[in-house]
Structure formats: C-alpha cells, structure tokens
Amino acid sequence: MVEDIPFEPVLELVGVLVGAMSGALAAVRKQFDVFGIVVLGWAAGLGGGMLRDVLIGAVPPVGIADWRLITTAVLGAFLMYFFHPRLERARRVIVVLDAGALAVFTVVGTVKGLEYGTTAVAAVIVGVMTGAGGGVLRDVLSGEVPVVLHDRQLYAIPSMLGAIGVAVCWSVGWRTPVVLSAVVVGIFALRVLSLRFRLHAPGPWRGRPGGQAGWSP
Amino acid sequence: MVEDIPFEPVLELVGVLVGAMSGALAAVRKQFDVFGIVVLGWAAGLGGGMLRDVLIGAVPPVGIADWRLITTAVLGAFLMYFFHPRLERARRVIVVLDAGALAVFTVVGTVKGLEYGTTAVAAVIVGVMTGAGGGVLRDVLSGEVPVVLHDRQLYAIPSMLGAIGVAVCWSVGWRTPVVLSAVVVGIFALRVLSLRFRLHAPGPWRGRPGGQAGWSP
C-alpha cells in the first residue's frame, strides 16, 4: 500500500470526485438521462483504475468493489447533475483539481502495478492508464474521439514522465513517501505550468497527409 | 448455480437470442457485411456477461466458452440476416422478449457476482452490466452513442432496482427460486409498464448548459 503518501486517500477521493464531475458534465452536454449521467461519471472517475486492475489481474477492480470510491463517483455525478450551470463557471478551479487527480492517480497506479509484480514497462503503462484512462472511457461512451489522444495539451505526457520517474525510483530502492510525493508534485506542476504557458505536444510531422483512403482493413 | 429459477436456462437462451437479434439488426441497418453482423450479434447477446465475467475474474467468460450460448447468438444473428424485413414488423413481440431477457440477465448476473464473493455493491453493478452491457457494446462497435445512456426509457433503472433487490434478499438469506423469480417478474413488469405508460427517466436538471467547450482534457 502507498497510504504513506501524505493525504493520499484524501487526494484519491478528490480525484474520483473531479473525474466523475468531468464525466457527468460530458453527459449533461449530450443531454443524457440521469442513469447515463451517473454511468458516465462512474466511468470517468473510476474507469482508469478499472482498466489497470483488469490488466494486472486485481479483480474485482476497485471501481466495482470499493464502496467509498463508488459513492464518491456517484456524488460527483449528482453534484454536476444538479449544479452544472454554476459548476461550469468554476472551470478554473476544477482544472487545477483535475491536475492534482492526474498526478495522484498516476503515482498510485504505477505503484500498484509494481506491487503486483509487473515489469517496470507494464507499471508505467498502467500508471498512465490510471491517470488518463477514465477520460478515454468517458469519451468513447459519449461518442467522442478521446480528447487526450488529439488535444495536444500536455496531459498524458506529464503523467508518463511521472510514471517513469516512479518506476526508476522503485528499481533503485527509493520507495519512501517523500519520493512518491515529490513525483506527485512534479506531475501536478508540469501540468499546471503547461496550461499557464500554453505548452503543446506536437502533431504529426509534416502536417496532413495527402491520401484519403486507408491501406489497412 | 441459480438453475433453480423455473425456466432459467430457457429464459437465458431466449435472452441471448433476442440480444443477438438486436445487435444483428443494428449491423444490418449500417450495411455491415456478414462477419460484422455475426460479431455484432454475438457482442449484443453475450457482451454483458463477458464484461461481468472479466470484472469478477470468471475467465474464460461464458461468451467465449459456452458453445450453447454462442450457437444461440450466431443463430439469432443469422435469423436477422435472412429475415430482417419480416422481423422488423414483429417489433412489439421482440421488445417484450427483450424485457424478459433484461430481467433474467440482471438476476443471473447479480447472483453470479454474489457467488463469486464480491461485495453487494459490486454484484449490483455487474448485474446491471449483465442486463444492459451487451447493448452498450453493440452501440460502441456500430459507432453509436449507447442508447441506454441517453434514451430516457426506463431500461437500466428497472434492472438496477432488481439487482438491488437481489442483493438485499441475498444478504438477509432469502436465496430461494421463489424470491429470485419474483425479482425477475418485477423487473419485467416495470419495464413493460414503463413502455405502456410512456414513463421516462429525467434528463439533466435545468436543461441544456450554455457553454460549449469542456474544461476537462
């Protein structure tokens, strides 16, 4: 367990809450019904952890088994259900909270992968999945192309750098709360600074390709 | 096993058949080829159970392992492949059969979750997933937003109430065929009555939000 990172359980609940609110907002925008709003909140808040748990064999995943996390996700969805006009105006606060959630989820997910005895590469992949997977599930279920794949914001890249940092520290034996907390802060800072200074990931080299039809079935 | 619910194996096969027909019809409408029609039938008829089995660790899931269920799903897909003009006119019958399938799948799925030793919350989630998950997979694979999330028909909500009912009865020790059958009838009745009286789930509180752009990446 990594319960030793200061405030880790609290931060994880905040992460689930914020993730669920982002999912519920997407559902509200698409005029889903109340069931769809709760499901999309649940998928966005807990989907990344569920993907991780299924891939490392930690079944049943926390997203269906841990009632505290599930209650938090449902709460986040209902907050958005009732207060979306007001919450949309608080966008800036929520983006910052979401950056915190990304950081915590990434570190917790990477450590969980390592604790389950996966390779370092696998731990990095499930760490990023824990951080960014909920958003992918939210977007697929609401009929959108996953925004993390095309948006060019620095969202997954801070997460990936942080996951690599955790895996490297783990392999040399630095597994203390201080080290893990430092990575959380690093991911958070990179995410917030990239928003502040409008840093972007590059798109395809040499722009748009000419051909239209694919060569692959 | 819950083979003690009267006609349970028969009802489960009917559920897979009807689910597969709904998937194959979606594929026919999109002009998929014969392979796509069979795959979408299989996904719609057996996808809910597969999601459940992967999440509770019951691998390989019945959707790839039980040849009777798979044969039934393929049969349903081919029925729709050959007879879709006629079957579409039998819409009313099929909606009622589908309500029966929803009821059976929900109860069977919830019980299977409980038998695998999950928490009551997890059993409810996998129960609803067993009932409504096949349709979600069908819609995602055919490029649609899952209809159960936005349609406002009472489809998932009867399923969820029934799954909660099963979990509550289970926890107080009422695990008899009579109790489980009563829940099946309850889900079925709620679904059919909601269609008859045009009951709907509510959409987002206070209508459509003003903003267009999301605050979450």
Added chain:
Amino acid sequence: MVEDIPFEPVLELVGVLVGAMSGALAAVRKQFDVFGIVVLGWAAGLGGGMLRDVLIGAVPPVGIADWRLITTAVLGAFLMYFFHPRLERARRVIVVLDAGALAVFTVVGTVKGLEYGTTAVAAVIVGVMTGAGGGVLRDVLSGEVPVVLHDRQLYAIPSMLGAIGVAVCWSVGWRTPVVLSAVVVGIFALRVLSLRFRLHAPGPWRGRPGGQAGWSP
C-alpha cells in the same frame, strides 16, 4: 510455446510493427498529437493480443508486459510519425505485410487459447480476436466504425477459417510446426488472393431495411 513455427518470433514482431503503423497512420490522418499517435499504434499492434490475454486470464497481457513487443509497436508508430508521406506510397507492400501479420497472429492466438485449456470454440474466437482485434480497438479509439465489421473485404473470414483449422488439427493431435505453418500460409494466401481477385463478403440479405427507428433500447 509455439516458437517452433519457423520464423514465428520474427513474423510476430513484423506483425506488431505493421499493426502499429496502421494505427499510427489512422492517428496521423486524424491529426492526433504525438502521444495519441503512439497510443493508437500500440493499441493497433498489441490490442488484439491484449483482448485475448484478458479473456483467457493470461494477465498481465503481453501488450503491457513484453518490452520487445512494446518497443516494436512504439518504433512502428514513430516510423509513421516521421515518414508518413513516403510510407503511404508503399501501401501495397504494407498490405501484404499486414496479411502476413493477420495469419501469424491468428495461429499464435488460437494456439495460446488452446494451451490455456479453453474450449475449441473459445480458442477460435480468441484467435480471430488476436488477428483482427487490434484494428477494432484502433477504429473505436479514433472514432470510426470498425472497418473489419463493414468493409466486406475478406479479412476476418480467412482468419476464422484458419483458426478453425488450427483447432481441428489440435484436437486430432496434429500440433507440429509443419501443420501450423501450413495454416499460416493458407490464411495469408486466402487474404492476398481475395485482394487480387476482389472477392467480397456479402452484405445483408435483401438490401437495406425500410424502417429507420430501432425496436431495441
């Protein structure tokens, strides 16, 4: 292990490389950012094997655990990232390589299913999933309807025939490299010949249905 099929490890790496290139090309066409291009390459090259491994309980799946396969997928994605204008002109070569990958993936996937003690039916399903699943994941993540389901090219059908062939040979005790290699060649030949002679899978019987609205929620 089926390392006894001649060149099998090499062919598998070629398959992952070609699959990853197809995923990265789809991402380039959609103007994804560099992270999205790598993720789509990884999903297309390794997604089929990951689906298989999750369904048969072989966790963590090779797609997150085997660094050689992952490195190959990332390499394929970056090749496409930098050289897509040139690579698109080599379309014909890549289609042939992809046919080879389909053949190898199908046979390797079916054998892995059988080795994990699944039923023959399950092994056929996971074999086809190994061959064609990466493309399905690529298409869902890039917001497209999976091309293998509607395109009418003979892509999944040679894979399915080959998987059935492997399962039948396995059950009668023919498990030698020669037999497995023959099936690989058979799938490859059927795929290439169907392209050469423009063979197609049939669409829905009796064309497009009249009704528009679905009867299933």
